[in-house]
Amino acid sequence: MTAYVLGAEEKILQLPEEEEALKEKIAPEAEKHGISVVNAFVKVREYRGHALHHIETMAAVADLMNDSYEPGVHIAVCREGKTGELKKVPFGTRLADAADLSGAKAVEVGSHLYTPGAAQELVIDGDLNTGNGVITVIPESACLMQEGEARLLASRKNGCGKCTFCREGLYQLYAHMTDITSGKGKKEGLDMMKEIGEAMEFSCACSVGTTGADFALDSMKYFMDEFDAHIKKKNCPAGVCTCFMTIYIDPNACEGCEDCADVCPEDCIEGKAGYIHMIDDFDCTKCGKCIEACEYDAIIKTTGRVPKLPTRLVKCGKFKKR
Numbered sequence: 213m214t215a216y217v218l219g220a221e222e223k224i225l226q227l228p229e230e231e232e233a234l235k236e237k238i239a240p241e242a243e244k245h246g247i248s249v250v251n252a253f254v255k256v257r258e259y260r261g262h263a264l265h266h267i268e269t270m271a272a273v274a275d276l277m278n279d280s281y282e283p284g285v286h287i288a289v290c291r292e293g294k295t296g297e298l299k300k301v302p303f304g305t306r307l308a309d310a311a312d313l314s315g316a317k318a319v320e321v322g323s324h325l326y327t328p329g330a331a332q333e334l335v336i337d338g339d340l341n342t343g344n345g346v347i348t349v350i351p352e353s354a355c356l357m358q359e360g361e362a363r364l365l366a367s368r369k370n371g372c373g374k375c376t377f378c379r380e381g382l383y384q385l386y387a388h389m390t391d392i393t394s395g396k397g398k399k400e401g402l403d404m405m406k407e408i409g410e411a412m413e414f415s416c417a418c419s420v421g422t423t424g425a426d427f428a429l430d431s432m433k434y435f436m437d438e439f440d441a442h443i444k445k446k447n448c449p450a451g452v453c454t455c456f457m458t459i460y461i462d463p464n465a466c467e468g469c470e471d472c473a474d475v476c477p478e479d480c481i482e483g484k485a486g487y488i489h490m491i492d493d494f495d496c497t498k499c500g501k502c503i504e505a506c507e508y509d510a511i512i513k514t515t516g517r518v519p520k521l522p523t524r525l526v527k528c529g530k531f532k533k534r
């Protein structure tokens with residue numbers, strides 16, 4: 213029907229490459245309607261000038277003709293790295309009713325970021341930038357700077373590199389974000405990031421570039437406290453960025469069992485049986501393996517102040533703070 217309305221000369225139904233059996237099944241019926249069925253990746257450039265429609269759009273057209281069409285979007289909710297089932301949500305539904313937003317630090321809708329409060333108020337309709345896609349609930353335990361860094365790296369990998377603003381912009385934004393997560397971020401860097409992001413928004417030719425810029429710009433707009441914590445206070449509120457973290461052995465709790473030294477992949481724990489062990493902060497990668505190994509809960513991970521620790525080997529129970 214759509215091909216007829218468009219006056220198309222050729223009708224092709226393109227199925228995923230692995231759906232060979234499905235092609236065999238439907239090809240004879242499709243042929244009766246002049247539709248050729250192929251199993252192939254859709255090459256957008258090859259089909260330039262053609263009308264490309266997703267199968268869901270075609271299904272919606274069929275529903276429309278049957279008078280059973282309900283306007284809406286298809287969404288899947290991603291929490292803690294797991295994407296839930298794809299479901300159709302009618303227009304007019306509150307996002308909070310369509311997705312469990314509990315425990316969110318931020319909510320990513322389409323390529324845009326919202327505070328949990330703002331996300332609660334969103335209503336899915338033609339104006340909300342969900343499109344069909346994934347709603348990601350970013351939990352309180354996540355660091356938004358690390359999330360941004362990961363998304364920028366993903367965009368860099370996906371970029372084809374043709375547009376200078378995408379290629380260079382993503383590189384620059386990623387470099388700034390990496391500085392921030394490694395404790396080298398500077399306040400002046402934020403102005404630069406904003407300028408680069410805004411230039412990318414109107415200069416990139418496709419959504420790969422603008423998606424990367426969206427996350428950076430939105431996080432600066434709504435979550436400046438996260439930037440301030442990392443840049444000014446040199447602290448990661450979620451305790452994720454290891455550069456702001458110290459791991460030390462509580463000299464009053466260590467029993468000198470040597471288990472931590474045995475598991476340390478960096479060999480940076482000094483001590484011997486019966487003596488208080490010490491971590492060499494310079495080589496420690498904050499992997500946390502020693503914490504898991506210590507049965508006495510003597511190894512502490514903190515972003516705060518570190519108490520006075522021994523500087524030489526001391527027998528267990530003999531450490532005195534002076």
Ligand code: SF4
Nearest residue numbers: 372374375378418421
């Ligand atoms: S914006 Fe799109 S077209 Fe331009 S370099 Fe990035 S991926 Fe390629």
Ligand code: SF4
Nearest residue numbers: 466467469470472506
């Ligand atoms: S820190 Fe824990 S694991 Fe390491 S020696 Fe002391 S008690 Fe044993």
Ligand code: SF4
Nearest residue numbers: 476496497499500502
């Ligand atoms: S956190 Fe990892 S690298 Fe650091 S002392 Fe413990 S085991 Fe070694």
